[in-house]
Amino acid sequence: MKLLLANTGSYPRIGDSPELQLLRRTIAAHDRGEATPESLHAVEGVLTKAALKDQEEAGLDLVTDGQIRWPDPISHLAGKLAGIEINGLLRYFDTNFYFRQPVAKADIKRQDGPLVLSEHEFARTHATKPVKPVLTGPLTLARHTIVEHAPYKQLEPLVRAYAQALAPEIDALAKAGAEVIQLDEPALLKNPRDFSILQRALLLLSKHRGKAKLALYLYFGDPQPLYERLQQLPVDILGLDFTYNPKFIERVVSAGSQKPLGLGLVDARNTRLEDPAAVAHQINRILLRVKGEFCYLNPSCGLEYLPRDRAQAKLKLLAEIRTRTKAGAK
Amino acid sequence: MSREKLKQLCLELPLFPVTSVGSFPKPDYLTAARRDFQKGKITAEELRKLEEKATTFWIKKQEELGVDVLVDGEQYRGDMVAYFAEKLPGFQTGGLVRSYGNRYYRKPIIVGEVKWEKPITVDWWRFAQGKTAKPVKGMLTGPYTVMDWSFNEHYPDRQATCLALAQMVRQEVEALIKASCKIIQVDEPALSVRPEELPVALEALHVVMDGLPAYFITHACYGAFENIYPKMLEAPVDNFDLEMSNSGLDMLALFRQNPFTKDLSFGVVDSHSHVVEDLPTVSQRLQQALQVLPKEAVWLDPDCGLKTRTVDEALGKLRVIVEAAKGARSQLAPTAPRP
Numbered sequence: 001m002k003l004l005l006a007n008t009g010s011y012p013r014i015g016d017s018p019e020l021q022l023l024r025r026t027i028a029a030h031d032r033g034e035a036t037p038e039s040l041h042a043v044e045g046v047l048t049k050a051a052l053k054d055q056e057e058a059g060l061d062l063v064t065d066g067q068i069r070w071p072d073p074i075s076h077l078a079g080k081l082a083g084i085e086i087n088g089l090l091r092y093f094d095t096n097f098y099f100r101q102p103v104a105k106a107d108i109k110r111q112d113g114p115l116v117l118s119e120h121e122f123a124r125t126h127a128t129k130p131v132k133p134v135l136t137g138p139l140t141l142a143r144h145t146i147v148e149h150a151p152y153k154q155l156e157p158l159v160r161a162y163a164q165a166l167a168p169e170i171d172a173l174a175k176a177g178a179e180v181i182q183l184d185e186p187a188l189l190k191n192p193r194d195f196s197i198l199q200r201a202l203l204l205l206s207k208h209r210g211k212a213k214l215a216l217y218l219y220f221g222d223p224q225p226l227y228e229r230l231q232q233l234p235v236d237i238l239g240l241d242f243t244y245n246p247k248f249i250e251r252v253v254s255a256g257s258q259k260p261l262g263l264g265l266v267d268a269r270n271t272r273l274e275d276p277a278a279v280a281h282q283i284n285r286i287l288l289r290v291k292g293e294f295c296y297l298n299p300s301c302g303l304e305y306l307p308r309d310r311a312q313a314k315l316k317l318l319a320e321i322r323t324r325t326k327a328g329a330k
Numbered sequence: 331m332s333r334e335k336l337k338q339l340c341l342e343l344p345l346f347p348v349t350s351v352g353s354f355p356k357p358d359y360l361t362a363a364r365r366d367f368q369k370g371k372i373t374a375e376e377l378r379k380l381e382e383k384a385t386t387f388w389i390k391k392q393e394e395l396g397v398d399v400l401v402d403g404e405q406y407r408g409d410m411v412a413y414f415a416e417k418l419p420g421f422q423t424g425g426l427v428r429s430y431g432n433r434y435y436r437k438p439i440i441v442g443e444v445k446w447e448k449p450i451t452v453d454w455w456r457f458a459q460g461k462t463a464k465p466v467k468g469m470l471t472g473p474y475t476v477m478d479w480s481f482n483e484h485y486p487d488r489q490a491t492c493l494a495l496a497q498m499v500r501q502e503v504e505a506l507i508k509a510s511c512k513i514i515q516v517d518e519p520a521l522s523v524r525p526e527e528l529p530v531a532l533e534a535l536h537v538v539m540d541g542l543p544a545y546f547i548t549h550a551c552y553g554a555f556e557n558i559y560p561k562m563l564e565a566p567v568d569n570f571d572l573e574m575s576n577s578g579l580d581m582l583a584l585f586r587q588n589p590f591t592k593d594l595s596f597g598v599v600d601s602h603s604h605v606v607e608d609l610p611t612v613s614q615r616l617q618q619a620l621q622v623l624p625k626e627a628v629w630l631d632p633d634c635g636l637k638t639r640t641v642d643e644a645l646g647k648l649r650v651i652v653e654a655a656k657g658a659r660s661q662l663a664p665t666a667p668r669p
Contacts, residue, residue: 014426014434027432071431089430091552094523096437096479098430271424271439271481307425307437310481 001287002294003327004061005318006262008217008239009134009184010073010302011051011066012311020308023047023068044069045122052127058315062132062180065123067302072099073136073184074144077115081165083108087146093186093220095269095305103146108161115169121176132180133173137216138162138205139198140187156197163201167208174210180237182215186301189221189241199233206234215239219264219301224248231258241300243267249282256289264300266317271310273317280324287327297322332568332593333626335545339512341465345662346616346630346655347398348648349595351549351571352410352469352517353635354403355644360384364408381406382457389461391645396652399513399629400466402458404637410471410517411479412438418498420444424481439481444494446501452509465513468506472518472548473499473538474531479520489530496537507544515547515571521562522553532565539566547571547595551634555581560588571595573633575615576602585622594623597633598654599647604639606646612654625662630655 013023026043029035051066070076072092078084083106089098120133142158152158173181183205188198206214216230217239223230224245230238239262242248252261263286265279287295297318303311322328336343356364360380367377388403407413415421415438422441426434451468459466473495477488485491499516506514516538521531539546548565551573555562559581562570570590574581574597598615599607619628630651636644 012426012428014428016425024432024434031432091523094478096427096429100431270483272483304428306481307427309425 001290001292001327003283003287003322003325004294004296005059005322006062006132006296006298007055007060007064007066007315008219008262008264008268008298008300008302009064009067009182010070010304011054011064011068012304012306012308013047013051013066013068015308020047020050048119048123049126052123052131054312055315056127056129058312059319060315061129062296063123063127063129064132064134064182065119067134067304069119072097074141075100075102077136077166078102078141078145078162080111080113080115081108082106082111083149084145090144093190095220097305099144101144101146102141104149104152104158106149107151108158108165110165110168114172115166117169117172117176120173120178124177130179132182132215133178134182134184134217135166135169137183137185137187137198138166138201139191139194140185143187143191143194155194156200159194159197159201160204163204167205170205170212170214171208171210174208174212178212180213180215181209182217182239183235184217184219186218186220188226189218189223192226195226195229202234209236213237215262217262220244222248224251227251228255236260237262237296239296239298240264243269243300249286253285253289256291258291260292260295261286261290262296262298264298266297266299266314266321268299268301268303268311268314269305271306273313274321276317276321276324279321280328283321283325283327287325332545335568339543339545341512341545343398344655345625345659346628348652348655349397349399349467349629349631350392350401350648351551351595351597351601351631351633351635352401352404352467352515353407353637354388354401354405355637355639355641356405357384357387357641360405378406385454385458386461389458389466392648393462393464395645395648396656397648398464400458400462400464401469402454402466404469404635406454409435411476412436414450414471414476415480417450418444419447420484421480437479437481440484440491442484444498446498449505449509450502452502452505452511455506455511456509459511466511467547468503468511468514468544470499470502470506470514470516472516472521472531473534474527475518475520478523488527492530492534493537496534499538500542503538503542503544507542512544513547514544515549516567517549519549519551519553521548521550522555522558525554525557528558528561532562535565535567545569549595549634551597552576556584559584563588563591567592569593569595569629571597571629571631573597573601574619575600575607576633579615579618582618582622590623590627593627593629594619595629595631596623598630598651599632601632601634601636601647602638604643606643607650609650609653609657612650613657616654616658
């Protein structure tokens with residue numbers, strides 16, 4: 001059993017040094033009409049490369065582009081679709097981060113151009129490690145959408161519409177060579193009754209994954225009540241947040257897993273650094289119970305909820321933990 | 331019942347007392363001075379003089395408009411959590427974290443035991459109260475919100491953090507009461523963030539308020555109240571100050587199912603809109619409130635702090651609230667307190 005180190009998604013786009021303030025300054029200048037879209041795009045590239053470098057230097061096996069170009073996890077995707085208008089700010093789950101809420105005004109359809117494919121290709125070009133593209137899933141998009149279009153008054157048609165819009169992206173990412181494609185569905189933990197709706201949407205999406213592995217990541221909540229049912233979902237990897245319920249580890253150890261897991265044992269919402277020996281001990285217990293050849297150790301969610309220096313420290317901690325596991329010692 | 335408490339505290343307030351949630355916009359000269367102070371261009375004393383000037387301006391304006399329960403306008407505060415974190419041992423200033431789009435803030439980190447050593451807000455409360463005969467609210471951020479909006483490297487978990495902070499907030503409440511402050515607002519905008527933690531937030535408010543002789547208000551906003559109502563009514567506060575207008579008064583439907591049992595500072599204007607509502611709009615909102623609440627229980631104010639508005643917008647919003655209150659008072663006479 002291999003223990004691979006992965007990032008979960010976002011990475012801080014700002015830091016205290018002047019060069020790490022470049023994106024903030026450029027966006028502000030762009031908003032004032034003093035910087036071109038091209039120069040903004042270029043600066044996003046600079047910060048993306050910096051995020052990749054931090055992950056690679058920490059020794060991660062699977063990196064992300066840090067979602068540096070994303071205004072938030074919802075409007076970055078929904079805002080590129082026809083039928084959607086973007087509205088005001090709303091709190092994102094229990095974070096202190098706010099996203100812009102989409103309003104479904106008409107049938108949701110893809111427009112010309114990719115959602116994240118070009119971002120993924122940029123990151124691949126500049127990374128020395130495999131890059132994992134991350135997409136917010138159809139249920140989470142739907143659960144954060146204001147519906148002003150009669151056919152979407154019920155949740156399932158709206159979820160299906162988002163899934164149909166995401167499917168070609170998964171297809172394109174797989175064809176572009178992504179080994180793992182991650183779908184984030186934190187909304188499921190807050191709305192467990194949506195399980196069957198998500199299951200049907202995932203069935204549709206999983207048909208488009210080609211040779212890529214589809215990873216479903218659930219965070220901002222306790223996965224324990226749904227744990228056994230999650231094993232039935234048509235995905236290849238389950239990413240789980242262990243920070244909301246300290247007893248969840250015991251459930252995983254007792255029930256085992258039929259699928260490789262993304263172990264969200266390092267808290268990406270708090271600056272405190274976990275004791276590497278204690279986390280390694282839990283990983284040893286879990287890995288004995290997982291079917292398959294590998295698991296990932298990753299932060300519990302995206303790292304941009306932390307200041308950059310602390311996010312960096314958490315990445316280094318992942319490597320420190322691995323060296324103390326039996327899998328890492330081999 | 332809360333009218334009784336106000337009487338016990340010797341507070342005579344009219345029907346539909348008009349108040350505000352806390353912050354007012356800073357005048358341009360103060361914004362510039364704060365920036366200069368950060369750069370070391372002016373001294374703390376020079377900055378303080380300008381903060382006093384701005385505070386005096388807002389006290390005078392509230393009096394002129396006819397506001398009944400005043401606030402100091404928080405001209406000397408930046409962020410509602412960081413202000414306290416900067417003054418308390420146990421906190422460290424954190425690095426930048428994104429709040430939305432291209433906006434960032436410094437999220438405090440709890441690195442040791444949080445200790446209350448001396449009053450934090452009493453000096454400014456005394457300054458503001460010294461400028462008016464009307465009551466000025468003491469303004470604090472609640473323990474649950476300070477916990478939720480900080481990183482924690484010291485306490486074992488969120489509950490322990492929250493309860494430790496509650497002890498600190500209680501000491502500040504006691505200091506305000508000792509200074510003769512009678513109305514104290516303890517803001518908990520994070521109250522509905524994790525509905526499963528509501529019992530922790532409520533326990534913390536008991537720690538802060540139990541047995542203390544003040545009229546307590548708690549402000550909460552921009553949350554999913556449907557997930558914590560009516561349980562939130564178990565809080566030991568006399569008055570909940572809620573954002574109502576931004577959400578189209580949809581909380582009134584909850585109050586129809588389960589009666590609201592406290593006084594309510596009813597947000598009758600949207601704090602995040604540049605448009606100053608007209609009198610019929612505000613009066614209509616008050617009338618809707620009176621369909622589900624006894625008139626003695628209703629206070630009027632904006633949805634939230636007004637610091638993101640311009641000075642003129644803030645004044646316009648306060649003016650229309652006072653007009654609506656006066657209009658409604660002239661039509662209604664106070665009755666006996668509800669049983």
